[in-house]
Amino acid sequence: RSVLKTPLKQAATSRSALTEIQPDCQPLTTPPKPKEILPADPWTPTSNLKMLISAASPEIRSREQRRELSDNSREVLQAKHCLQEHLSGDEYEKSQPSRKEKSLGLLCHKFLARYPDYPSTAENNYICLDEVAEELNVERRRIYDIVNVLESLHMVSRLAKNRYAWHGRHNLSKTLQALKKVGEENKYTQQIQMIKKREYEHEFDLDGESNEEMARSFGSNEHSEMSFVELPGMEFRAASVNSRKDKSLRVMSQKFVMLFLVSTPQIVSLEVAAKILIGEDQLEDLDKSKFKTKIRRLYDIANVLSSLELIKKVHVTEERGRKPAFKWTGPDVLPSVQDTKLETTSTSCPPPILESIPSKEQCSKNLFPSRGKQNFTRHPSLIKLVKTIENDRRKIQSAPTSPVKMSASNFVFPLQPGTDQNLSALPSKMAQVPAIAKHQLEGQSKKAKELKLSRSALESNQSSPEVVPKPEPPCVAAPSQQPALAQPPAVCPPSHSSVSPVILPHTPAGVSYAIYLHPSQAHTVTTYSPSFMLQPLPCANVTGIKSINSKVLNKTTTEEGDNPVTTDDPTKSLTAKEGPPIKSETSSQRCLKRSQALQENNLIKKCRSDEESLDTSLTFFPSGYLIPLTQCTHGNKAGFSNKEKAGICSLQHTTYSSPVAGVIPVTASELKAVNIPAFQITPLNIMLSPTSIAAAPVLSNSCLNSSNTSSAQNPSSSVLNFTLQHIGLIPAGVQVPANPVLQHMPVSLQPENVSYSSENMNLQEEKVSKNILQLFDRDGLSEKYSAPSVPKELQEPQTVTENFFRTPGGPNTVSSLSANSDGTDRISQGTLYIPQRKLEVSED
DNA sequence: TGATCCCGCCAACGT
DNA sequence: ACGTTGGCGGGATCA
Numbered sequence: 001r002s003v004l005k006t007p008l009k010q011a012a013t014s015r016s017a018l019t020e021i022q023p024d025c026q027p028l029t030t031p032p033k034p035k036e037i038l039p040a041d042p043w044t045p046t047s048n049l050k051m052l053i054s055a056a057s058p059e060i061r062s063r064e065q066r067r068e069l070s071d072n073s074r075e076v077l078q079a080k081h082c083l084q085e086h087l088s089g090d091e092y093e094k095s096q097p098s099r100k101e102k103s104l105g106l107l108c109h110k111f112l113a114r115y116p117d118y119p120s121t122a123e124n125n126y127i128c129l130d131e132v133a134e135e136l137n138v139e140r141r142r143i144y145d146i147v148n149v150l151e152s153l154h155m156v157s158r159l160a161k162n163r164y165a166w167h168g169r170h171n172l173s174k175t176l177q178a179l180k181k182v183g184e185e186n187k188y189t190q191q192i193q194m195i196k197k198r199e200y201e202h203e204f205d206l207d208g209e210s211n212e213e214m215a216r217s218f219g220s221n222e223h224s225e226m227s228f229v230e231l232p233g234m235e236f237r238a239a240s241v242n243s244r245k246d247k248s249l250r251v252m253s254q255k256f257v258m259l260f261l262v263s264t265p266q267i268v269s270l271e272v273a274a275k276i277l278i279g280e281d282q283l284e285d286l287d288k289s290k291f292k293t294k295i296r297r298l299y300d301i302a303n304v305l306s307s308l309e310l311i312k313k314v315h316v317t318e319e320r321g322r323k324p325a326f327k328w329t330g331p332d333v334l335p336s337v338q339d340t341k342l343e344t345t346s347t348s349c350p351p352p353i354l355e356s357i358p359s360k361e362q363c364s365k366n367l368f369p370s371r372g373k374q375n376f377t378r379h380p381s382l383i384k385l386v387k388t389i390e391n392d393r394r395k396i397q398s399a400p401t402s403p404v405k406m407s408a409s410n411f412v413f414p415l416q417p418g419t420d421q422n423l424s425a426l427p428s429k430m431a432q433v434p435a436i437a438k439h440q441l442e443g444q445s446k447k448a449k450e451l452k453l454s455r456s457a458l459e460s461n462q463s464s465p466e467v468v469p470k471p472e473p474p475c476v477a478a479p480s481q482q483p484a485l486a487q488p489p490a491v492c493p494p495s496h497s498s499v500s501p502v503i504l505p506h507t508p509a510g511v512s513y514a515i516y517l518h519p520s521q522a523h524t525v526t527t528y529s530p531s532f533m534l535q536p537l538p539c540a541n542v543t544g545i546k547s548i549n550s551k552v553l554n555k556t557t558t559e560e561g562d563n564p565v566t567t568d569d570p571t572k573s574l575t576a577k578e579g580p581p582i583k584s585e586t587s588s589q590r591c592l593k594r595s596q597a598l599q600e601n602n603l604i605k606k607c608r609s610d611e612e613s614l615d616t617s618l619t620f621f622p623s624g625y626l627i628p629l630t631q632c633t634h635g636n637k638a639g640f641s642n643k644e645k646a647g648i649c650s651l652q653h654t655t656y657s658s659p660v661a662g663v664i665p666v667t668a669s670e671l672k673a674v675n676i677p678a679f680q681i682t683p684l685n686i687m688l689s690p691t692s693i694a695a696a697p698v699l700s701n702s703c704l705n706s707s708n709t710s711s712a713q714n715p716s717s718s719v720l721n722f723t724l725q726h727i728g729l730i731p732a733g734v735q736v737p738a739n740p741v742l743q744h745m746p747v748s749l750q751p752e753n754v755s756y757s758s759e760n761m762n763l764q765e766e767k768v769s770k771n772i773l774q775l776f777d778r779d780g781l782s783e784k785y786s787a788p789s790v791p792k793e794l795q796e797p798q799t800v801t802e803n804f805f806r807t808p809g810g811p812n813t814v815s816s817l818s819a820n821s822d823g824t825d826r827i828s829q830g831t832l833y834i835p836q837r838k839l840e841v842s843e844d
Numbered sequence: 845t846g847a848t849c850c851c852g853c854c855a856a857c858g859t
Numbered sequence: 860a861c862g863t864t865g866g867c868g869g870g871a872t873c874a
Binding site: 099102103104139141142161270295296299300303324 | 847848849850851852858859
């Protein structure tokens, strides 16, 4: 009896079942907060279907969503109750959700249906886990599963406990690019090949040794540091302590995705994926249970990825049999390029080191220098510091974050006192700024203290702290050749104008850092630094190695056969070392340092951000995370030639030079005060907290200029400035532009959408101004203006693809697959060539 | 049966 | 001390 119940009650039921074990049902699961927002959709047997359908069409989805949101509330609640009552007695076998109805995939669909793929900045894109869980009638645990993988794709980001920000697919392409890069760096392709090869050999007999060897090579390979490609670590905080991190679903998810992006027929079997992922963690004995567990997790991930329509389940039939696998159906990840007009666009793994200016992609690639768990290595004091900071930040964040039941009101600038959004949202409200600012700044002094502390801590930690003369974070990879050139991604807190806030962890020669701006952050984040991420660029290893590898690979191919890979095999050695011995060492060290540096940077950033804004919207990126680089577009080699220039972030360069952003040449001195990150994004949308604004005066100005708006002109700005100055947030001389108007630019303005060609830029510019005008026109702004979907013209090709693949029943790739899978297919990435006997992919 | 993967215990983490 | 996250794997379902 307990079994059959209304869906709603189901949870309860199951719990009761457990009751035997656990008398108290509630206690086990975190008690659902009595949230009122009930499920917008009463669980009807068809609700799932409905959801699915709506999910299928973004338009419909959003429409529905809106509707639902609008009427959720009491009525719904009551309805629900009624429903419950009714149902309770029935024989709802049907509703008895057969397992499938409870599947993660479905749940994910429902989850996704709640949010638009491309949310406008203006909308309220917050996700409250409690609410969601309740509305979807699932335990929170399940929501975490979903959110975690979404997080790995940067589709959401955690704001505070129980709260996430929804970014939708805005960052997707960037993220994927970054992941691809990392995947390439990690040599996933090769690993995959190895595994396949191994399997192949298995067929014959070679297992034993082969395995061992595999393991060995594998191990060495990974050991090369990927162990922790913790790209995923979106969470900084967690980072500080995290222990579970490496196993995290997030990480796994990213890695999993990488596998797809890296492999040629973009099909990955669970088995292979599991092996690789396991291998990474530790090439240990391929423990059966471990393997099994891995597979389980992969299913979880696959389910949500499937819901996102990034992959789809297929079956690969090989001699051995039919193996479950997944095929990438997501957007093609372009190899970078298009944006880098000026630069060399090396598509596939260009050698970072030598590369003068890394393209955006490259940056991403560099993001995750393979490094071991060094991330965890940070100095204790740092950790502590981080924690402190983080905590502080959280507190701050959570406060303003109050539940705002805006669920229904998503859009629009909710004016909540104390929220930066308010500022940004309503220009007219600028008058309120002072008050708000004050409010927000309450903790300022405290923060300042912290900052100090943190800084000191940092310094102490730093073995050889370098003060970066220029706060500019270089987004470009520094040429490895220049050892001395460490690019300090320093972000300096403008307000304090401490010149070199960023003490760069001194990096070993050749290491450069890049700062990546998370596109999504643009809206959420305040101006500057917080939004970016410093990345160490792994320069040393890729280039040379790669070429070597390919060579080797070729060789291997030739030799390919039964012989297990022997040590002699160049491939192996390469794999293991990842380059010439000397180099490898260096590189590893670098990696380490880099990571440390990264962390430090992050810390710094955090501190700053903390200091600067109490704002909830501030988000920091953890070092380990892969963050799509918004615009590392024009690389500038020039910058690297000398140290001074080095200080300037290519990003900035880009930014400033970009028409869109409003080009404002920044002088070194200016740089001090200004911050890079704010760059182009600024024009788009920045939720500025008073503080943050203060922080990036220059930027703002640039933005304004570009938009024809002058900060100075806005009366509000003066108020703001006054306030800020008064409070001491900004130096007297500094002017903070009030450009709230700009903050809520339509999505299309997002950096990622900015095309790099001049024409496009112009286009964008136009668009921007238009938008701006619109903004001005609307006095209220209180209404959500329709979020402009990204104009096709502005979209990158991939985007199109993305859309395309969404089409139900889209092109089936079978045919294309077959092309690749014929016996001759070769691995494009230049890895071991492993004969693949007819691969048949069957879709379900 | 093997492929899937739901469910929820429970530990790490956070406050 | 309690709430939040989320690793993990038993074992139920599905195909």
